[in-house]
Amino acid sequence: MNNGPLNGAVVAVAGAAGPAGRAALLRLAEAGAVVVGADADVERLASAVDAARYAHGGATVTGDTVDLLDLQATRDWADRIQKDFGRVDGLVHLVGGWRGATSFPETELADWDLLEKLLIKTVQHTSLAFHDGLLRSDRGRFVLVSQSGAHKPTANNAAYNAGKAAAEAWTLALGDAFRKAGGEDGPGAAAAILVIKALVHDAMRAERPNAKFAGFTDVTELADAIAGVWDKPAQEVNGQRLWLTPKP
Numbered sequence: 001m002n003n004g005p006l007n008g009a010v011v012a013v014a015g016a017a018g019p020a021g022r023a024a025l026l027r028l029a030e031a032g033a034v035v036v037g038a039d040a041d042v043e044r045l046a047s048a049v050d051a052a053r054y055a056h057g058g059a060t061v062t063g064d065t066v067d068l069l070d071l072q073a074t075r076d077w078a079d080r081i082q083k084d085f086g087r088v089d090g091l092v093h094l095v096g097g098w099r100g101a102t103s104f105p106e107t108e109l110a111d112w113d114l115l116e117k118l119l120i121k122t123v124q125h126t127s128l129a130f131h132d133g134l135l136r137s138d139r140g141r142f143v144l145v146s147q148s149g150a151h152k153p154t155a156n157n158a159a160y161n162a163g164k165a166a167a168e169a170w171t172l173a174l175g176d177a178f179r180k181a182g183g184e185d186g187p188g189a190a191a192a193i194l195v196i197k198a199l200v201h202d203a204m205r206a207e208r209p210n211a212k213f214a215g216f217t218d219v220t221e222l223a224d225a226i227a228g229v230w231d232k233p234a235q236e237v238n239g240q241r242l243w244l245t246p247k248p
Contacts, residue, residue: 005139005230007032010085012078014068014126015094017044019201020145020219024092025052027223029059031230033090036081038066068095068122071129078129088133090141092226095122104155112159119163120170127174127191135181140189141229144171145222146241148197152248168193168241175239182234190238192229196222197245217244 011028015021016037028035029052039045042065049063066077081088097118099111127142134140146164153161175191182188200216225244229237 004031006227008034009089009139009230010034010036010081010087011090011092012081012088012126012130013037013092013094014066014122015039015096016063017041017048018094018096019203020096020199020222021094022048022051023201023219023223024094024226025049025061026055027220027227028092029053029056029061031227032059034060034085035062036085037061037063038068038077039063040065040067068125069117071125074125074129078126078133082133087137088130089137089139090143090230091126091130091134092143093123093126094145095119096145098160100160101156101158104158107156107158109159112163115159115163119160120166123167123170127170131174131177134189135178137189139230140178140234141237142171142174142189142191143226143229144168144191144193146193146195148195148245148248151195172239178234178238186235187238188234190229190234192237192239193241194222194225194229195241195243195245215245 011033013021013024016025017039025035025037025048037049045063049061052061064077067073095118097115099115101107146168149157149161150164150168171191171193178187178189178191196217197215199219200213201219
């Protein structure tokens with residue numbers, strides 16, 4: 001019997017169908033959480049949910065197709081989770097996307113238009129939709145995965161780095177809201193940022209067997225770090241950047 005801090009917790013995972021999402025579903029289910037994944041890709045989401053269920057027999061893992069670019073649809077998803085399971089204790093944000101350029105002047109502003117939706121709007125919508133539920137929880141956590149370029153932007157990644165920096169700022173504002181709501185007792189919920197350089201998974205290694213992937217974080221390590229946000233008191237992780245790669 002798992003008696004850790006995630007046992008019985010209800011955790012939503014946004015962007016659950018990719019390699020990081022699959023790893024997170026597996027790790028959270030292993031820790032005893034009820035896991036609700038969302039993604040725009042129906043088939044990949046179903047595969048990720050089935051894998052987590054199969055790996056951890058008896059675990060409650062479900063999937064919803066949600067348009068996270070629609071604020072009302074995102075609010076409806078949060079409300080549905082709380083209605084179905086009686087509570088929500090976490091939102092893990094794994095919606096990603098990358099566009100780069102060969103140089104700064106060749107940056108395509110169309111790339112910014114896309115990244116602003118994927119990297120910022122989805123953070124805004126999930127944080128607004130889940131704020132109240134996480135605040136009601138005795139272990140509420142909002143977890144953003146960010147990238148080190150937000151702290152040392154590069155010429156060819158202006159749009160991506162700026163998008164990640166904005167998502168971090170938004171998440172830290174959520175953390176401030178949690179802090180203020182907690183009063184003298186401190187925050188009961190926490191908003192935390194996990195910072196990586198890049199992610200790697202087994203399929204990437206198989207495709208490029210000679211690549212070093214120096215400084216990359218394996219998706220299973222990221223999943224462990226996500227689960228680890230519940231291991232510490234809210235006061236310790238709220239408004240914090242937790243670095244999984246050396247600071248630039």
